[in-house]
Amino acid sequence: MFYFDSTYILIIIAFALSMFASFGVQATFSRYKSVKSSRGMTGADAARKILDDNGLSNVRVEHISGNLNDHYDPRDNVIRLSDATYSDSSVAAIGVAAHEAGHAVQHATGYAPIKIRNAIVPVVNISTTISMPLFIIGLIFNMFGLAFLGVILFSAALLFQLVTLPVEFNASNRALAILNTSGMLDEAELTGARKVLRAAGMTYVAAAAASALQLLRLLLILNRRRD
Numbered sequence: 140m141f142y143f144d145s146t147y148i149l150i151i152i153a154f155a156l157s158m159f160a161s162f163g164v165q166a167t168f169s170r171y172k173s174v175k176s177s178r179g180m181t182g183a184d185a186a187r188k189i190l191d192d193n194g195l196s197n198v199r200v201e202h203i204s205g206n207l208n209d210h211y212d213p214r215d216n217v218i219r220l221s222d223a224t225y226s227d228s229s230v231a232a233i234g235v236a237a238h239e240a241g242h243a244v245q246h247a248t249g250y251a252p253i254k255i256r257n258a259i260v261p262v263v264n265i266s267t268t269i270s271m272p273l274f275i276i277g278l279i280f281n282m283f284g285l286a287f288l289g290v291i292l293f294s295a296a297l298l299f300q301l302v303t304l305p306v307e308f309n310a311s312n313r314a315l316a317i318l319n320t321s322g323m324l325d326e327a328e329l330t331g332a333r334k335v336l337r338a339a340g341m342t343y344v345a346a347a348a349a350s351a352l353q354l355l356r357l358l359l360i361l362n363r364r365r366d
Contacts, residue, residue, distance in 0.1 A: 149353070152352055156348050160338075167334055171234075176324060178324075186240045192321070195247055198216050200217070202220060202222075207221060207235070209235050209236070233318070233323065233328075234332030235339070252302055266292040266296070274361075283364070297350040311339070
């Protein structure tokens with residue numbers, strides 16, 4: 140007889156949230172990619188100016204292949220901008236580049252949440268790698284203490300997502316404030332950049348919600364097996 144695990148509903152909801160957020164950022168970026176900056180600055184220009192204005196001339200800005208895989212790497216002290224951002228003069232590209240420069244400013248000024256996030260990355264990587272094997276082994280052999288340990292270790296993923304939220308939203312707020320005060324974007328262009336960064340921020344909210352739903356599912360499965 141076919142058995143339907145009701146907890147799969149949580150996985151479906153998590154997947155739907157992630158897809159909705161991903162579609163939202165792609166659609167919003169595409170919309171404002173067609174809106175060019177009146178000053179003609181590229182994403183690379185914007186990132187470089189923000190870095191220099193904040194005394195971060197030691198941080199490099201590099202081009203990488205890909206689409207929306209832009210990131211700031213504090214280990215190599217470099218902002219890497221994708222094909223869609225580096226040499227593009229759109230409002231969307233400038234917003235994304237400014238966001239990554241915001242991360243560099245966070246790092247330089249010792250912003251507490253980003254220091255916490257960077258510190259827990261090794262622990263989170265190990266915890267999430269071994270959490271599911273421990274959980275599954277614990278269920279198979281009715282070793283519920285081991286399964287619960289797996290759940291606890293998996294919760295590190297949720298902790299990481301929660302710490303990531305203020306880091307990402309603060310970087311966007313810094314970027315928008317700088318773009319406004321520096322005059323790199325006018326008021327209408329700034330509205331477009333804000334929408335792009337808001338859509339990008341929702342992907343992190345969706346990721347945190349997905350981790351919370353997965354954690355809830357593991358707890359429900361464990362509780363059901365113990366009963």
